[in-house]
Each structure stands twice: as C-alpha cells, then as structure tokens.
Amino acid sequence: MYNxxxxxxxxxxxxxxxxxxxxxALSDPVRVRIYAEIAQSDCPQICSAFLQVxxxxxxKSTLSVHFKVLREAGLIRSERRGVEMLxxxxxxxxxxxxxxLVGSILRAYQTQREQ
Amino acid sequence: MYNxxxxxxxxxxxxxxxxxxxxxALSDPVRVRIYAEIAQSDCPQICSAFLQVxxxxxxKSTLSVHFKVLREAGLIRSERRGVEMLxxxxxxxxxxxxxxLVGSILRAYQTQREQ
DNA sequence: CCAATAGTTCAAGATTAGTGAACAAATAGA
DNA sequence: TCTATTTGTTCACTAATCTTGAACTATTGG
Numbered sequence: 001m002y003n004x005x006x007x008x009x010x011x012x013x014x015x016x017x018x019x020x021x022x023x024x025a026l027s028d029p030v031r032v033r034i035y036a037e038i039a040q041s042d043c044p045q046i047c048s049a050f051l052q053v054x055x056x057x058x059x060k061s062t063l064s065v066h067f068k069v070l071r072e073a074g075l076i077r078s079e080r081r082g083v084e085m086l087x088x089x090x091x092x093x094x095x096x097x098x099x100x101l102v103g104s105i106l107r108a109y110q111t112q113r114e115q
Numbered sequence: 116m117y118n119x120x121x122x123x124x125x126x127x128x129x130x131x132x133x134x135x136x137x138x139x140a141l142s143d144p145v146r147v148r149i150y151a152e153i154a155q156s157d158c159p160q161i162c163s164a165f166l167q168v169x170x171x172x173x174x175k176s177t178l179s180v181h182f183k184v185l186r187e188a189g190l191i192r193s194e195r196r197g198v199e200m201l202x203x204x205x206x207x208x209x210x211x212x213x214x215x216l217v218g219s220i221l222r223a224y225q226t227q228r229e230q
Numbered sequence: 231c232c233a234a235t236a237g238t239t240c241a242a243g244a245t246t247a248g249t250g251a252a253c254a255a256a257t258a259g260a
Numbered sequence: 261t262c263t264a265t266t267t268g269t270t271c272a273c274t275a276a277t278c279t280t281g282a283a284c285t286a287t288t289g290g
Contacts, residue, residue: 004284006238019223023142027135048236061280064238083236083287098223100215108134108213119253121269163267176249179269198256198267 009071009078014093017074022094022101025073030058031066032109035075035089039106044079044086075102124186124193129208132189134216137209140188141220145173146181150190150204151221159194159201190217 026032033053038045047067051058058066067087070076074094078085094102141147148168153160162182166173173181182202185191189209193200209217 004239006285019220019227020142020144020147022223023138023220027138027142029135032135046236059280060237061239061282062278065279067237080237080287083234085237098226099219101219101223104214104216104219105134105138108137108216111213112134119270121254161267174249175268176251176270177247180248182268195256195268198265200268 011077012072012074014074014097017094017097019098019101021073022075022098023105025069025075026102026105028066028069029054031070032105034066035070036106036109038076038087039089039091039102044088046084046086047078048084126192127187127189129189129212132209132212134213136188137190137213137216138220140184140190141217143181143184144169146185147220147224149181150185151224153191153202154204154206154217154221159203161199161201162193163199 026035030050030053034050037050047063048060050063050066051060067076067078067085071078074090076087077090078087080086091102141150145165145168149165152165162178163175165178165181166175182191182193182200186193189205191202192205193202195201206217
C-alpha cells in the first residue's frame with residue numbers, strides 16, 4: 001500500500017557547517033523568524049507552531065522545506081517525539097566555530113523590525 | 116545602429132537596505148570574496164579585477180550580475196570613471212544601521228578559510 | 231484496528247541564476 | 261572626427277532552484 005519512505009533526518013557535523021549555508025538559510029524572512037523563535041524560546045518548538053508566521057499562513061510542505069534548510073545548514077536540531085518534531089538551536093556549537101555570527105544577524109533583524 | 120540602453124546604476128538609500136538582502140548577497144562565495152577584497156582595500160576596485168576569483172575564471176556577464184547584486188543590496192557603491200567602474204563599500208552607513216553585522220560575517224568567512 | 235495528527239515526499243509549475251553574444255559608453259590615438 | 265580598444269551592461273536562452281497541493285509515512289490514543 002505504501003511505497004514512499006521517510007528518510008532519517010540529516011544533521012551535518014560541525015565541520016560541514018558553512019558560513020554560506022548559514023547566511024543563505026537566514027536570508028529568508030520566514031526562516032529567520034522561525035529560527036529566532038526557536039532560539040529565544042527556552043523549550044523546544046514543534047514545526048506546526050509556525051503554520052502562521054507574521055500573520056501569514058505557511059503551507060505545511062513549505063514549512064517542512066524551511067525546517068530542512070535550517071537543519072541542513074546546521075542551525076537547528078530536530079528530534080522526533082511521538083508524532084511531533086522537537087526543534088532546538090545548535091547555537092553553542094556554531095558559536096564555538098563562528099563566534100557571534102548568528103547573534104549579530106539576529107540583532108540586525110531585530111533592529112530592522114523595530115524601524 | 117544601437118538600440119539597447121544602459122540604465123543608470125541604482126543605489127538604494129539606507130532606509131531600503133535590508134538584512135535579508137545583505138545575507139543573500141553575501142551567501143555566495145564569489146560575491147563575498149569580491150566584497151571582502153573591496154572592503155579591505157584602501158583604494159576603489161574595478162570590476163574587471165575579479166575576472167578571476169580563487170583561481171577560477173568568472174565570465175564577465177556573471178561578474179556584472181554579482182556587482183549588481185552587491186550594489187542593490189546596498190553593500191557597495193559603484194561609480195564610473197572613464198571606461199571603468201570604481202567600487203567602494205558602504206560599510207560605514209551599514210554599520211550605523213546594523214552594527215557589526217557585516218564585520219562578523221567577514222570574520223566568520225575568514226575563520227572558515229583558515230580551517 | 232481505525233481515526234487523528236504531524237510531518238515528509240513527490241511532481242509540476244513558477245521563479246531565479248548563469249552565461250555567451252551583442253551592445254553601449256568612454257577614451258586614446260591618428 | 262573616425263576607428264580601435266577597453267570595460268561593463270543587457271538580452272535571451274538554458275539550467276537550477278523554489279513553492280506548494282496532493283499523496284503518503286509514521287506515531288499514538290481509543
């Protein structure tokens with residue numbers, strides 16, 4: 001009956017995380033919003049928490065792709081719990097490698113939103 | 116004889132410069148290389164200085180597009196002098212608006228290149 | 231089991247990127 | 261004033277990437 005397979009999620013090791021990958025992932029307004037929300041929250045966030053971003057609906061297939069981009073850029077870690085996915089940031093690892101890169105991106109977006 | 120027109124170059128005002136535009140522009144390895152070179156040089160750089168980037172040839176139509184992306188993201192200013200274009204960064208203006216965003220991106224790329 | 235829920239995959243259309251060839255614009259030299 | 265040369269832009273076409281509805285997988289609760 002079923003013939004499609006859901007492949008296990010890929011999380012790149014720190015050595016494979018690149019600046020271009022991070023910048024690309026965060027150059028999309030919806031993706032930064034998602035990332036920023038996960039980063040500032042103290043508990044893991046599930047994907048479907050973002051079916052609306054900035055009052056706009058995000059189709060769930062699109063949302064799935066956004067999470068994949070963030071994950072494969074090395075920005076987040078996704079872990080299945082039951083029927084949901086728990087998403088957390090990998091900001092500590094990235095901080096070790098790239099210093100305050102991600103922090104200054106988030107601050108710049110914050111500044112932009114305030115204007 | 117001629118029927119195509121070269122439009123004047125557009126430089127967005129500071130108010131139109133966005134974080135997403137900057138991240139997108141700098142998420143391309145060739146473009147950051149160009150930008151970094153312009154930023155660290157004390158004299159304006161001409162476009163054709165980058166017909167080779169990282170030992171690889173860059174077609175000049177492609178190069179023209181890269182400069183356009185950097186320019187329209189607000190990262191550089193291009194001024195024609197004679198037959199050449201002089202390119203300089205707008206890092207001071209951007210710094211006023213977005214703090215150390217661009218600096219930390221360049222540092223992260225530098226770190227990456229050293230590994 | 232079955233229904234419900236959360237997320238992924240696929241496929242098709244839309245959008246964007248890369249580039250060779252033709253062109254534009256400026257200049258230097260005759 | 262031509263003409264050749266140099267630098268960069270524009271166009272048009274192809275390739276690559278993005279978006280998203282529909283179908284599917286996976287897990288759980290009843």
